[in-house]
Amino acid sequence: MSIYSDISENLQRGRAKLVRQLVEQALEEGCPAAEILNEGLMPGMNVIGEKFKRNEVYVPEVLVAARAMNMGMQVLSPRLKEDGVKAAGKVCIGTVQGDLHDIGKNLVKMMMEGKGIEVVDLGTDVSPETFVQTAIDEDCRIICCSALLTTTMDVMADVVKEAEARGVRDKVKIMVGGAPVTDAFCRSIGADKYTSDAASAADAAVELLCAV
Amino acid sequence: MTNRERAMNILRRKPADRMPAVHFGYWPELLSEWARQGKIPAELAEGNYDGSEKDKELDRLIGWDFNWSNTRGPNMGLSPGFETKTLEVLPDGSRRVQSRTGVIERVKPGITSIPSEDDYILKDREGFEEQYLPKMRFTPDRVDTEYFRSFNETRPKDVPVGLFLGSVLGQIRDMTSVIGMSYLLYDEDEELFADIVDAYAEMQYRCVKAVLETGAKFDFGHYWEDICFKNGPLLSPEMFDSLCAKHYKKRNDLCREYGIDVISLDCDGVTEKLLPTWFENGVNTMFPIEVGVWGDQFGPARKKFGDGMLGVGGMDKTALRRDKAAVDAEIERMKRLSAMGGFIPCPDHRLMPGTKFELVQYYAEEIKKIRL
Numbered sequence: 001m002s003i004y005s006d007i008s009e010n011l012q013r014g015r016a017k018l019v020r021q022l023v024e025q026a027l028e029e030g031c032p033a034a035e036i037l038n039e040g041l042m043p044g045m046n047v048i049g050e051k052f053k054r055n056e057v058y059v060p061e062v063l064v065a066a067r068a069m070n071m072g073m074q075v076l077s078p079r080l081k082e083d084g085v086k087a088a089g090k091v092c093i094g095t096v097q098g099d100l101h102d103i104g105k106n107l108v109k110m111m112m113e114g115k116g117i118e119v120v121d122l123g124t125d126v127s128p129e130t131f132v133q134t135a136i137d138e139d140c141r142i143i144c145c146s147a148l149l150t151t152t153m154d155v156m157a158d159v160v161k162e163a164e165a166r167g168v169r170d171k172v173k174i175m176v177g178g179a180p181v182t183d184a185f186c187r188s189i190g191a192d193k194y195t196s197d198a199a200s201a202a203d204a205a206v207e208l209l210c211a212v
Numbered sequence: 213m214t215n216r217e218r219a220m221n222i223l224r225r226k227p228a229d230r231m232p233a234v235h236f237g238y239w240p241e242l243l244s245e246w247a248r249q250g251k252i253p254a255e256l257a258e259g260n261y262d263g264s265e266k267d268k269e270l271d272r273l274i275g276w277d278f279n280w281s282n283t284r285g286p287n288m289g290l291s292p293g294f295e296t297k298t299l300e301v302l303p304d305g306s307r308r309v310q311s312r313t314g315v316i317e318r319v320k321p322g323i324t325s326i327p328s329e330d331d332y333i334l335k336d337r338e339g340f341e342e343q344y345l346p347k348m349r350f351t352p353d354r355v356d357t358e359y360f361r362s363f364n365e366t367r368p369k370d371v372p373v374g375l376f377l378g379s380v381l382g383q384i385r386d387m388t389s390v391i392g393m394s395y396l397l398y399d400e401d402e403e404l405f406a407d408i409v410d411a412y413a414e415m416q417y418r419c420v421k422a423v424l425e426t427g428a429k430f431d432f433g434h435y436w437e438d439i440c441f442k443n444g445p446l447l448s449p450e451m452f453d454s455l456c457a458k459h460y461k462k463r464n465d466l467c468r469e470y471g472i473d474v475i476s477l478d479c480d481g482v483t484e485k486l487l488p489t490w491f492e493n494g495v496n497t498m499f500p501i502e503v504g505v506w507g508d509q510f511g512p513a514r515k516k517f518g519d520g521m522l523g524v525g526g527m528d529k530t531a532l533r534r535d536k537a538a539v540d541a542e543i544e545r546m547k548r549l550s551a552m553g554g555f556i557p558c559p560d561h562r563l564m565p566g567t568k569f570e571l572v573q574y575y576a577e578e579i580k581k582i583r584l
Contacts, residue, residue, distance in 0.1 A: 055443070055444055057448070058444070058445060058446065058447050058448045059390065059394060059441075059447070060393065060394030060397050060398060060446070060447050061394075061398070061448075063390075063394040064394055064395065064398045064399075067395070098323055099323075100318060100328040101328060102328050103329075103390055103391070124318070124328050125306075125320055125323060150505065150530070150564055150566075151239075151241065151564060151565050151566075179441065179442050179505065179506070180505050196442070197442075197443050
């Protein structure tokens with residue numbers, strides 16, 4: 001088994017410390033940082049994401065795999081920067097104003113990072129103005145809005161309106177998700193993409209980043 | 213017939229004159245909204261909780277018969293709970309607060325959303341044995357035996373009252389947070405999480421037993437779990453079964469020895485994958501069957517498990533925010549489900565802000581017209 005397969009397998013099992021050690025070992029052996037990311041860490045998260053979509057694994061498996069990914073990335077990120085490796089794109093993500101629930105938002109963030117996307121995490125209770133201003137300041141191509149509650153999901157419509165008001169609607173895609181959100185709701189507020197789970201959100205983000 | 217007789221007869225597949233109008237309470241924001249609109253007196257918007265006098269007064273105003281979530285039980289939580297205290301005030305005004313379960317939550321003034329889980333204490337065996345296990349032990353003072361000895365005389369006679377049976381996993385999830393539960397389940401000490409579940413379940417079993425031994429009689433038993441979400445369970449069904457099945461069986465067998473044959477379980481989200489564990493181990497009543505927001509369903513469960521699977525809930529509460537046509541469509545759907553027997557329609561969770569008072573009155577009136 002190559003060290004990349006080893007990294008991928010252990011990431012899927014959530015063995016965070018071991019993944020970190022293996023990434024360190026791979027770097028010591030002279031493996032390029034981008035190769036470790038593209039052939040070790042990302043394939044591992046992709047497998048977990050696909051299994052999550054098919055209900056073959058559940059939230060705990062995703063969380064422990066993401067933790068392992070993060071441990072690996074802590075070692076790898078400085079080397080990726082040194083090597084000038086660029087992310088697949090940049091998005092900003094947050095839970096909308098009035099809502100403090102962040103598990104779903106964090107899962108999406110982890111899955112997107114697992115696809116090599118740079119994610120600006122705005123946290124929870126994020127105003128429409130902050131979403132849009134961040135997209136402008138940080139040159140994010142996608143705004144991702146999460147909501148747990150039926151009482152807060154309407155803020156997503158305000159994010160769309162704010163992007164229009166600031167004149168950036170044609171430059172930024174808006175993705176929505178969360179417990180009460182549906183594809184019909186997404187269309188009704190003029191957002192660009194709804195996905196039903198975190199892994200699908202990451203796939204959709206990759207597609208949108210390729211398109212814009 | 214009393215509403216108690218109606219409801220329990222329907223669930224036991226005996227004759228009933230009509231369907232009772234059953235509900236599952238309200239988000240506090242809705243009651244404030246209704247008070248501002250002049251629909252209800254302001255005092256009913258404050259301190260209104262399931263089964264309280266204010267809840268019953270509201271039932272009369274709206275036309276409900278009763279709230280299904282009306283239970284009595286012993287103290288089956290951490291005892292004593294952790295001290296609730298603010299650990300840190302952050303620059304944006306939000307606070308990091310240690311809750312009674314030991315989870316560190318992020319709360320923000322003016323926001324009533326479920327708090328964000330920031331951190332937790334229950335991370336390892338040392339934390340469990342030193343900080344939690346002493347709070348999970350059974351002690352006689354958990355059960356108010358005097359209250360339960362006179363319960364049969366003092367209890368409401370006209371509505372069903374359930375015995376609260378606790379929670380095999382949901383309350384432990386509240387102690388660890390979802391993230392903490394995930395890490396505990398998969399980290400090196402794989403037996404630790406099972407030990408936590410076992411210790412908590414044993415205490416709850418002894419509490420339930422102590423209540424039943426007082427001679428108090430209940431119409432149904434009732435669990436709270438909330439261990440599912442939009443896409444299904446928060447952990448694998450196999451792991452859930454391995455951790456929890458034996459505890460449901462032991463507690464439910466005990467209930468049946470004392471004549472409790474209807475055992476409901478409150479779990480939000482899509483519950484389908486966990487139903488086998490619950491049903492095969494004595495839980496026979498789905499509640500609240502969140503069809504509107506999450507797409508949970510009673511019909512497929514009845515088809516899969518047969519007539520022994522009962523239900524309370526399943527009415528898309530979001531229709532009550534829309535219009536009469538949407539409510540009528542739900543009533544028609546409720547009629548079809550009710551005709552299967554062993555099913556009582558009830559809004560599929562607490563009524564939320566934006567719900568129209570007159571539509572709720574209309575629904576309650578119409579549902580009572582269902583004849584069985």
